[in-house]
Amino acid sequence: MSEINNHAEALQHAIRESEEFQALQAAYNKVMNDPSSKEMFDNFRNIQIELQQKQMQGMEITEEEIEQAKKVVEVVQQHEGISDLMTQEQNVNNLINELSQIITKPLEELYQM
């Protein structure tokens, strides 16, 4: 376990130092340091989390809720700081997904044997 954990921590460090994560951190701090941007972003995030939780619990999401969520996305996408933050989040998610694929390759190979 401990050797594996050392490798995971080395990877954690490399992610922290990566261009992608550094850019996300800068974009996040920029939004958080502006009260009106922060409020808009928090509101957007809360709506996202609420819909995700409903979906995970198998609860019905109404057309009205979908319309409302779409409108909020449209508004935040026009906000330069939040739009940039969302782009940087996507970049880091892509990085993490690529790394996950490398890490879980032994499992993928096992089940394809």
Added chain:
Amino acid sequence: MSEINNHAEALQHAIRESEEFQALQAAYNKVMNDPSSKEMFDNFRNIQIELQQKQMQGMEITEEEIEQAKKVVEVVQQHEGISDLMTQEQNVNNLINELSQIITKPLEELYQM
């Protein structure tokens, strides 16, 4: 990117060499090398995948399907080889989840700032 990938590949290697993964591989091969165990396991896995896909697509899962799935789980749990395989799968999943938590800590910390 390339330095990060090297760290991810080192971690992949450590997972492959881990006790947990080696035990899973042995349990998997044992089931796959016995035709009747293999058939039972494949049947069980197909039912699981079908239900997961329905759930992900937001389709209704009938009470009958839940009952049927429960019965199949009960039967496979009494099969020593498959029961052992399921235990080893859980152990590897736990290991991967622990490693994921280490790796994604920078993100967790960022959003808690």
